[in-house]
Amino acid sequence: MLLRQGSIGPSVTALQRELNAVGYDISVDGDFGNETMRAVRSYQRKQGLVTDGIAGPKTRALLHGQQDARLLSQIDLVDAADRLGVELAAVMAVNEVESRGNGFHFGGPRNGMPIILFERHIMRRQLQHHGINPLPYQRAKPDIVNGSPGGYIGGHREHNRRERAGEIHTAASIESSSWGLFQIMGFHWKRLGYESAENYAADMAINEANQLDAFVRFVEKDRGIHAALRRHDWAGFASRYNGPNYAANDYDTKLAAAYRRHSQGMRLAA
Template sequence: MKITLQQKQELARQFGISLPMLQAFLEVESAGSGFFSDWKGQPRIKIQFEPHWFKRLLPGDILKNIYELWDKQEKGKVKLTDTQKLLLHNWQIAVLNKVDVQQAEWQAFNCAFAIHPDAAMQSASWGLGQVMGFNHKMLGFASAGEMVEAFKRSEYEQVKGMLHYLENKKGMMAAIRSLNWNKVAELYNGSNYAAGGYHIKLAKAYVKYSKNGQIA
């Protein structure tokens, strides 16, 4: 399940980047690990559930129904069924999610999954590279579910998938190879990347892994 140094080296060569470049990405995106121990002590893939994407990707008829039920509940116009109450309960937990510990991320994701599995999987980022589920086609997967199942198998699959994404993201590999961390950060994390110092973190991580041939 844990990716080995040899596998990292092989993937870096395959995709034409240096190992320190790859190591920097993995450290900054997910602290160098694609899994965590859940509340039962079992390994579980790391995620970040994004409520704003879930709202966008949820089919319109479901979204409309939720808003109508919410309005009726707030105004006391109708007595909701247990199924309707559960729907609104799941919706509230899902859409209030912020960047949080993994247990909270998974709680929000599971509530979203109960409403619409595909939209939920597309609306979360997964594993070592924290690749969003809606990017599954760029990685060569037919669906977000197919991508998630592959990523659940091992960190190797997560890193390989992330590299396929980087390879297909216009301008990304050129920015990485030229060590243009500002451009890398913008392409990977959006125009607000500087607010979190993402480019600085990448640059520092790259220097750390490059220094004295340190690659662990």
């Protein structure tokens, strides 16, 4: 659950108590207002987390004493903005809206493994790319080799699908999956400067900073996306990053709102 300005209820009350327990002095009223947001931002800044004022699973876990060195930090976002030559608030907006919130599974049978989504129609294409006839596999295993998207089972079980595909061809299975926070497809590995598909997957499994680096490389290689990000053209960015149906999920309006919020937050903190 993401708690942010405007959230109300028992979860906010619990958050306020947790913040007070680590040294803050805010009202415990179940209303996530300016006072709570400032406390969250202050705590995130002190802990080296992304300073977005949103109390998600990472902030709450740290409040509960659960440390994890793999998490994205604010300095990672600062470095990414500097490297791309864009505003920090713009990178923070993309991180908020386009990332999956967590780059890794926490708990469960796939604890510590990067989040992925396996695409069976890409697997069909990549098998052909590697000189393998996909048709026998498509007939026998249509959930992992298919001409149409779909077959998703979500969460940690997507690793089951990828591993089954890997029994056919390891590299193709990696190339047919999107990885980590920003869900960059594995088939981009060569274009983004990785040594192999396997090297890309290994890099995504180290930490969220590496997953952000894959996103930065992706933007650097796409002039249209890079230019749209630089000039805050959120519709242009979303159409290139999310595809032509971006408006159905309001990606552009969410990005614009997140950018405004982060710009304001940084001005207030200055």
